Each structure stands twice: as structure tokens, then as C-alpha cells.
Amino acid sequence: MNTEINDLAKILQNSNNIVFFGGAGVSTESGIPDFRSADGLYNSSYSYPPETMLSRSFFDTHTEEFYRFYKDKMLHPNAKPNKAHLALAELEKQNKLKAVITQNVDGLHTSAGSVNVLELHGSILRNYCMLCNEAYPLDKIILSLGIPQCLCGGIIKPDVVLYEEGLDQSVMKKAVRAITTAEVLIVGGTSLNVYPAAGMINYFSGENLILINKSKTAYDKYADIIINENIGKALFEAVNKF
Ligand code: NAD
Secondary structure, eight states: OHHHHHHHHHHHHHOSOEEEEEOGGGSGGGTOOOSSSTTSGGGSOOSSOHHHHTBHHHHHHSHHHHHHHIIIIIOOTTOOOOHHHHHHHHHHHTTOEEEEEEOOOSOHHHHHTOOSEEETTEEEEEEEETTTOOEEOHHHHHHOSSSOBOTTSOBEEEEEOOBTSOOOHHHHHHHHHHHHHOSEEEEESOOSOSTTTGGGGGGOOSSEEEEEOSSOOTTGGGOSEEEOSOHHHHHHHHHTTO
16 A cells, blocks of 8 residues: 555656545545445435435425435534545645545535635535525524525525536536646545546546545546545645655
8 A cells, every 4th residue: 555655645746737536535534424335325224315315306396305314414514624635735735736626515625725626516505595596604504494495485405416407517617627637637535426527537638547445436447546545544645755
């Protein structure tokens, strides 16, 4: 494992055009469960799978149940950035990392200090009235009993891309541009099962593809370096070697 971390450190040291693409595994070390690990949400005891409960049709037809699951499982207001978020913010500060592209909705990359963060699936921190578009902070969702409602009477919806909804085209475009022009792409903490986000890494044609994930992914065969390790430990160690 040390060899891979050393190799990663050398690649990071020698590049100033690195892009990171990540998913739920980046935040598990902050105490936020992912979907597909043994203690992930897929193995929790809800009557529907997360992909159903987090779908737009479920939101529209079972709004109260949606919010029960969402508040119980998706909101972690006390979670703090971990070593992975902090190492990536540090790489951006050193002008090496050009963008963090994340499937996460927890806002932890920004809390860690990353600036160019492309949130493919939106953010739990932003919420809007579906009628009048009034913006609400996360607290409004947390403190509401039942379905969060706007003063105008409209239902408030999180600015999170639900299954069956399309991705924001301008965020997508920026992410594709960043991946297409990157020299080094680090993909971490994602099972690469959720499309179209996962397919975006196919745009990479740079020098080094690095995969950091606890379990195997379908993209392992394309990687120059594979690190099956906690991403916080791996990134933190690599960044602190130079
Ligand atoms: P996923 O659950 O499908 O996969 C997570 C992957 O991360 C797994 O392969 C697992 O082995 C790996 N992993 C877990 N902890 C790790 C660690 N500490 N270090 C390295 N690897 C680790 O997640 P996904 O691919 O992101 O897809 C799930 C979808 O649900 C995404 O849209 C995601 O944004 C969303 N989601 C978001 C959050 C969040 O915002 N924190 C949490 C759960 C799910």
C-alpha cells in the first residue's frame, strides 16, 4: 500500500492540473453512511430501497414519507469534513487541483475550504419553495414537523437531484470540461453505479487515472493506480509527503 501512496504522492507533486471525482465514500469517515457499503443505506430497514425513496415520483406521491426518510438518513448537520475533504482543499490551495466534482449533497467539500466544487446532485443546504421559489436554509427542513412548507403555502423541496430528475446542465458542462482537460483524475469513494454521473469519467484522456475505493469498481481495469484503502488516510498521507 505504501508503494501506491508513494506513487500517488509523486504524481500529485508533479501535476498542477488535477481533478477529483467523488461520491458517498468520501463522507463515510465523517459519519455519513454511503449507499452500498455493508453499513450503507441499502442495508437499512426501510420498506423501499433508497433509490425509490429518493425518486421524484416518490417525493410527489409520498411527500411525508420522503421527508421522514430524508431527515432520518440524508441529513447530518453535525458532520465535519474529514481528512479526504481537507487534503483536497489543500491541493486546491496549492493551485494543483482545479476542480472537485462530487455526487455528494452534504456540502462538506465547501466546508473544508474547497472553492471550485461542482455538485452534480445538488446540495441539502439549499431548499426552495416549489410555488414561489423562496430559498430556505437546511434548518427550515430540520425544524419543520411533517412536510416543510413555505409562507405562501407551497411545499419546499431540497435542491437535491432526485432519481428520475435530470442533472443541472451547466454543472454537467463544467464537470465534463474539467475532466476532459485534466492531466490527473482521482476517482474516489464511489461505486460508479449511479448514472449519468459515473459515466462522466469516460471523458478523461489525461495521463494518470487514480482510483481510491474500499471495494472494487468496474473501472479498476483502466486505472494507473488502485488504492483499496480509506480515502481520508490515502489522500492525507499522499498530500503530506511533499
Ligand atoms: P455508493 O454508496 O454507491 O458507493 C460508495 C463507495 O465508496 C463504495 O464502493 C464503498 O466501498 C466506498 N467507500 C465507502 N467508504 C469509503 C472510504 N472511507 N474510503 C474509500 N472508499 C469508501 O455511493 P455513490 O457511488 O456516491 O452513489 C450513491 C449516490 O447517493 C450518489 O448520488 C451519492 O451522492 C448519494 N449519496 C450521497 C451521500 C452524501 O452526500 N454524503 C450519502 C449517501 C448517498
